[in-house]
Amino acid sequence: MQIIDRLEIERQNHFVEQIRLDHRSQNAGDNPVIRYSIRTYGCQLNENDSEKLAGQLHQMGFLPAETLSDANLIILNTCSVRENADNRLFGNLGRLKQQKKDNPDLLIAICGCMMKQSAHVERIKHSYPFVNLVFGPQDIHKLPEMLYTCLYHQKKLYSVGDQDTLAEGLPILRSRKFRALVSIMYGCNNYCTYCIVPYTRGRERSRQPEEVLAEVRAAVADGYQEVMLLGQNVNSYGKDLENRSDRPADFARLLAAVAETGIYRIRFMTSHPKDISNRLLETIARYKNIESHLHLPIQSGSNRILERMNRHYSREQFIDIVQRARALRPGLTISTDIIVGFPGEQEDDFAQTLDLMNIVRFDSAFTFQYSQRSGTPAAKMPGRIPEAVMSERFRRLLELQNRHSLESNQAMIGRKVEVLIEGPSQTDAAILSGRTACNKLINFRIPDLNMLPEPYRLNNDQPNGRALEGHLAKVHLCRAKTFSIEGEMEMLLL
Ligand code: 5AD
Numbered sequence: 001m002q003i004i005d006r007l008e009i010e011r012q013n014h015f016v017e018q019i020r021l022d023h024r025s026q027n028a029g030d031n032p033v034i035r036y037s038i039r040t041y042g043c044q045l046n047e048n049d050s051e052k053l054a055g056q057l058h059q060m061g062f063l064p065a066e067t068l069s070d071a072n073l074i075i076l077n078t079c080s081v082r083e084n085a086d087n088r089l090f091g092n093l094g095r096l097k098q099q100k101k102d103n104p105d106l107l108i109a110i111c112g113c114m115m116k117q118s119a120h121v122e123r124i125k126h127s128y129p130f131v132n133l134v135f136g137p138q139d140i141h142k143l144p145e146m147l148y149t150c151l152y153h154q155k156k157l158y159s160v161g162d163q164d165t166l167a168e169g170l171p172i173l174r175s176r177k178f179r180a181l182v183s184i185m186y187g188c189n190n191y192c193t194y195c196i197v198p199y200t201r202g203r204e205r206s207r208q209p210e211e212v213l214a215e216v217r218a219a220v221a222d223g224y225q226e227v228m229l230l231g232q233n234v235n236s237y238g239k240d241l242e243n244r245s246d247r248p249a250d251f252a253r254l255l256a257a258v259a260e261t262g263i264y265r266i267r268f269m270t271s272h273p274k275d276i277s278n279r280l281l282e283t284i285a286r287y288k289n290i291e292s293h294l295h296l297p298i299q300s301g302s303n304r305i306l307e308r309m310n311r312h313y314s315r316e317q318f319i320d321i322v323q324r325a326r327a328l329r330p331g332l333t334i335s336t337d338i339i340v341g342f343p344g345e346q347e348d349d350f351a352q353t354l355d356l357m358n359i360v361r362f363d364s365a366f367t368f369q370y371s372q373r374s375g376t377p378a379a380k381m382p383g384r385i386p387e388a389v390m391s392e393r394f395r396r397l398l399e400l401q402n403r404h405s406l407e408s409n410q411a412m413i414g415r416k417v418e419v420l421i422e423g424p425s426q427t428d429a430a431i432l433s434g435r436t437a438c439n440k441l442i443n444f445r446i447p448d449l450n451m452l453p454e455p456y457r458l459n460n461d462q463p464n465g466r467a468l469e470g471h472l473a474k475v476h477l478c479r480a481k482t483f484s485i486e487g488e489m490e491m492l493l494l
């Protein structure tokens with residue numbers, strides 16, 4: 001592992017300064033020379049990486065573009081967990097080709113997990129030669145230097161490092177006002193047989209607890225109500241750190257220390273069931289500012305398939321964890337990830353998955369059709385499931401989960417809950433969206449706009465959803481839908 005120390009960040013700052021000076025000298029009035037747009041695919045870890053890219057771009061004096069076509073620097077931060085993510089990148093690159101023809105000065109950069117697969121980098125080299133810069137998830141801290149090279153020396157740079165890095169002290173421009181994403185570790189050691197992540201994000205490496213806590217405290221000082229602690233498997237946090245009794249170097253202790261900062265709400269993901277400890281469940285039960293929700297991917301309900309997936313737990317152990325967690329923290333919701341159509345999945349294995357869902361009754365689930373990832377052990381396993389069988393199973397899985405999700409939402413009706421506002425709803429600016437401590441998505445109306453102080457109202461008699469982002473509201477829950485609950489605001493809390 002290579003630890004990127006403050007000296008390296010200072011070295012990068014030299015390039016930041018060079019670019020900034022040059023940028024300023026060319027800058028006519030308020031019109032910056034470079035306006036950027038970052039497109040992020042995939043998970044919150046990628047979103048967090050994009051926030052660090054944006055932080056560095058701001059340091060260099062660049063500003064975000066209003067639209068993609070206004071940008072003269074476009075960064076695509078890719079994901080390679082499933083095949084459709086790959087396809088989206090190449091679809092977008094096809095469209096960008098024309099934009100580059102119209103504006104030859106446009107800089108196009110591609111980063112993220114896909115760039116750790118040489119086949120994709122080769123394809124970009126040969127079929128999309130107009131791309132200027134390619135780098136991997138481990139190279140994010142080098143953006144100033146790489147950009148400097150592209151701007152002043154060579155137009156094209158393919159620079160995908162193969163070392164596992166851990167960079168501290170990068171500037172960050174958070175994309176949301178209500179939630180601070182805080183990566184606590186990088187990489188994954190689990191090698192689930194279907195998954196590409198250990199090959200793209202490298203071995204597990206944990207940040208020092210002091211660094212994590214300092215970032216959380218800074219977020220609290222900046223007014224953030226929520227932190228989301230991120231890692232591919234947060235439960236193995238600290239396994240690679242020196243074990244000392246005076247500091248929180250395992251996940252349960254880190255979580256408790258974050259809770260002690262007094263932040264309003266703490267979320268975390270993802271928890272691998274094999275590493276859930278009693279101490280962790282007790283910590284979740286003890287601190288009311290830790291979310292009342294556990295994301296616990298089961299992947300399959302069949303022991304035979306779990307073994308082929310290399311998951312290291314059985315359905316019985318999973319059910320036991322769920323029961324213990326619910327007993328320790330009443331009202332805890334549980335979400336999961338499920339894959340259908342893993343190689344060799346028989347109808348009976350799939351029936352076991354449905355059966356487990358009926359036992360556990362997940363409050364929500366992300367459901368996926370198996371996607372073959374070359375280089376993973378599952379890609380070489382016999383027993384590929386035909387497309388038609390896979391989609392038929394997927395349909396049945398979704399139908400059952402949707403029923404459970406709706407029932408879970410129905411059980412909340414009539415309650416009054418605290419909602420952390422995330423902004424206006426996607427479909428109607430008069431409606432606000434937010435989440436409860438148990439991660440339910442709530443869309444709510446404000447029965448009388450006089451309930452809102454002046455700055456939170458727009459001229460056209462609508463709530464100012466953007467200004468309300470990060471505020472808390474007490475909401476009466478009225479109507480359950482499959483993926484959300486509708487409610488009415490009783491009062492604004494803060
Ligand atoms: N095919 C389908 N789903 C996958 N996931 C990871 N790899 C694959 C794959 N090859 C799913 C898992 C994981 C989630 C983030 O993505 O369910 O928990």
Ligand code: SF4
Pocket residue numbers: 188189190191192195196197198232233272
């Ligand atoms: Fe992939 Fe398994 Fe690691 Fe999750 S725990 S990132 S599914 S290898």
